[in-house]
Amino acid sequence: MNDSTSRGSRDFKGGGVSPLPLMNHLYTIIKKEVKELLTKELMMSLVFMAVFFVFMGKMMRSVEKESEKINISILDLDSTQYLQNILSLVGSKEIKVNIIDAKDVKSAIGKAKADSTTVLLVIPNGFNSKLMKMEKVEIEMYSIMKGLSMTETISSAMIKSIVDAINKSIASTFIQRLAPDKKAEDVLTPIVTKDFVVIKDKTLPGTPAMITAITTSQSMIIPLILMMVIMYAGMMIMTSMGQEKETKTLETLLTLPVSRMCIIGGKMVGSAIVAFVMTVIYMIGFKYYMSPMSELPKLAVSMKEFGISMTPLGYLLLGIALFLAILVALSICIVLGVFTQDAKSAQTMTYPLSMIVLIPFMLTMFKDIETLPMGLKILVYAIPFSHPMMASKFLIFHNYLPVIYGMIYMAIFTGFTIWIGAKIFSTDKVLTAKLALTKKITLWKK
Amino acid sequence: MSIMQIMEHSVVVRELVKTYGTQKAVKGVSFEIGMAEIFGLIGPNGAGKTTILRVISTLLQITSGSVNVFEYDISRDASDVRKLISYLPEEAGAYKNLTGKGYLEFIASFYSTNTADKIKMVNRGIEIAQLGKRIDDKSSTYSKGMTRRLLVARALMVNPKLAILDEPTSGLDVINSQEIRGLIKEFVENKGTVLLSSHNMLEIELLCDRIALINDGLILEIGTPEELKLKYKARNIEEVFVSVVK
Numbered sequence A: 001m002n003d004s005t006s007r008g009s010r011d012f013k014g015g016g017v018s019p020l021p022l023m024n025h026l027y028t029i030i031k032k033e034v035k036e037l038l039t040k041e042l043m044m045s046l047v048f049m050a051v052f053f054v055f056m057g058k059m060m061r062s063v064e065k066e067s068e069k070i071n072i073s074i075l076d077l078d079s080t081q082y083l084q085n086i087l088s089l090v091g092s093k094e095i096k097v098n099i100i101d102a103k104d105v106k107s108a109i110g111k112a113k114a115d116s117t118t119v120l121l122v123i124p125n126g127f128n129s130k131l132m133k134m135e136k137v138e139i140e141m142y143s144i145m146k147g148l149s150m151t152e153t154i155s156s157a158m159i160k161s162i163v164d165a166i167n168k169s170i171a172s173t174f175i176q177r178l179a180p181d182k183k184a185e186d187v188l189t190p191i192v193t194k195d196f197v198v199i200k201d202k203t204l205p206g207t208p209a210m211i212t213a214i215t216t217s218q219s220m221i222i223p224l225i226l227m228m229v230i231m232y233a234g235m236m237i238m239t240s241m242g243q244e245k246e247t248k249t250l251e252t253l254l255t256l257p258v259s260r261m262c263i264i265g266g267k268m269v270g271s272a273i274v275a276f277v278m279t280v281i282y283m284i285g286f287k288y289y290m291s292p293m294s295e296l297p298k299l300a301v302s303m304k305e306f307g308i309s310m311t312p313l314g315y316l317l318l319g320i321a322l323f324l325a326i327l328v329a330l331s332i333c334i335v336l337g338v339f340t341q342d343a344k345s346a347q348t349m350t351y352p353l354s355m356i357v358l359i360p361f362m363l364t365m366f367k368d369i370e371t372l373p374m375g376l377k378i379l380v381y382a383i384p385f386s387h388p389m390m391a392s393k394f395l396i397f398h399n400y401l402p403v404i405y406g407m408i409y410m411a412i413f414t415g416f417t418i419w420i421g422a423k424i425f426s427t428d429k430v431l432t433a434k435l436a437l438t439k440k441i442t443l444w445k446k
Numbered sequence B: 001m002s003i004m005q006i007m008e009h010s011v012v013v014r015e016l017v018k019t020y021g022t023q024k025a026v027k028g029v030s031f032e033i034g035m036a037e038i039f040g041l042i043g044p045n046g047a048g049k050t051t052i053l054r055v056i057s058t059l060l061q062i063t064s065g066s067v068n069v070f071e072y073d074i075s076r077d078a079s080d081v082r083k084l085i086s087y088l089p090e091e092a093g094a095y096k097n098l099t100g101k102g103y104l105e106f107i108a109s110f111y112s113t114n115t116a117d118k119i120k121m122v123n124r125g126i127e128i129a130q131l132g133k134r135i136d137d138k139s140s141t142y143s144k145g146m147t148r149r150l151l152v153a154r155a156l157m158v159n160p161k162l163a164i165l166d167e168p169t170s171g172l173d174v175i176n177s178q179e180i181r182g183l184i185k186e187f188v189e190n191k192g193t194v195l196l197s198s199h200n201m202l203e204i205e206l207l208c209d210r211i212a213l214i215n216d217g218l219i220l221e222i223g224t225p226e227e228l229k230l231k232y233k234a235r236n237i238e239e240v241f242v243s244v245v246k
């Protein structure tokens, strides 16, 4: 090349070094990614899903309400003095009792059906006299089923508790009669338990069920949210790569005067934003769906005193761990995205990601990692997503070190994967990789 | 011959070889393009035209040989080259969810350092694209020809020193093709250089200052359309093409 050729283009040099255009480029790419990914169709399906959750939640709640409201009819064939007693025991806000006036059981059932009774109690002739002699008596109970739904089973549990209450009340009067100087309650239940739970080096009042009810809200919901964000972010970045390859806009993008790091970074951040929006919309719906079932026991307040709670530091670490996990997912997907060739194959490429997210999700949910066999344990620790999923379990007990190790591992993992991604982007693999791969597959099929 | 040597070259390609895995797509190609020249690559399907254009656009890595764009070496100074060129891929689309104008703005932000520059660039793009009110519609609603016009506008509005256009008029009707040819001519009059490929022999003859005939990864002939017609005693480039490829 002779010297004169360089004259014209000298003014193009230098401009790209300062950080300002870099930030501008990054911002432009992020904006474009979000616009391309957050389509009207996607928003619509998201809102539809959220509404669906809300609707499901309403359904569940109405089922519960229905099961709470019970109509009980009583047919008294003995004109017992106990009737009033039973009425006062049974009747409550949820239970409406009415006395049926009928000659026999058959006509009573007919009447009970007519005023939508759930249970018909029949007090037999001689009930009173047998009771006076302290002999066993039978009460007939007719549960009137309208269908085979969940509601029916819930109400039979209710009936059982009604019978228990009647039994207890009658037994108490007996005890009172036989041993007036004793408290009926003490005779009926001579042993009561006082519950303690020992976890690690701490002893707390309560049952394991109470403790897990409190901790699962965190140790279950967080992995769930994380799984959603990861899957969506992965899906988004792959879709972005797939679409760009399909329409060849990637070729154009790669010839623009913009650094490869900006392109990768813009895609990662853009996908993360869209994934975050998707997750928030889902969670709003999901929260509404869950809310009737997730009422925490009162104990929660005293947990703090025993050092079983999240501190601000704990929340901070959890936040960082979640953020790192999303970065890991995005960096993996950038590399996987190289092998997609269109929007459709992008969907398929997210399966490997879902697998490595699901394994730790399932294991942390149903198993204690420490109790797994060695091989599985190593596998779980090697999967970067396990660490944020286990994090809240550690953090509740103020056990920070394993979480910090996990974070270091995730950071190294992300750095390494992004490095690989940047390497691939600086070669022509990003345009030609898929072709080579399909060739191999077709060769292999032969 | 002597005139060519005096002229400054915008692109110099020497013994370029490009293989995809084991597939040899370009098998040792040399040519140079002058300043403010329209240089055309013609050849049958699979000849290696797109591969050559993608190499010069910094998309593909060279297997062997060398390519210089102005004073820059394509493998060493890829990011410098990208500031001087503008590449139009064959059968490319735009971002579906952006409007035509939004797409032009997106591209312009990488070439302009201030808002005034950017607005000027986008306005030139809108003028070139000639999509009227449709420029504010999403690009997913455009016809093939409309998309192509948008992309040509995108490629030329940034005023690159070298425009690399892979089949710029493919899929366009006669009128649109003519308009685009006019735009390319105008661009060269303003000191731009164009490297293009085409299957349309008439277009090549009308548009290109010099052409290279490629077959199976090798250049068989280079020259002005007139030179080649004389050499092969042909009435048009189509006849030259047929006798060269045979």
Ligand SMILES: Nc1ncnc2c1ncn2[C@@H]1O[C@H](COP(=O)(O)OP(=O)(O)OP(=O)(O)O)[C@@H](O)[C@H]1O
Residues within 6 Å of the ligand: A431, A432, A435, A436, B020, B021, B023, B024, B025, B043, B044, B045, B046, B047, B048, B049, B050, B051, B052, B090
């Ligand atoms: N990504 C790729 N991987 C493997 N082989 C490829 C790839 N791209 C192109 N080829 C091969 O390289 C050769 C040249 O292809 P190229 O696209 O350069 O041809 P072309 O001259 O542009 O053809 P057309 O006129 O059909 O556009 C062809 O044999 C093609 O199969």
Ligand SMILES: [Mg+2]
Residues within 6 Å of the ligand: B049, B050, B051, B090, B166
């Ligand atoms: Mg081609």
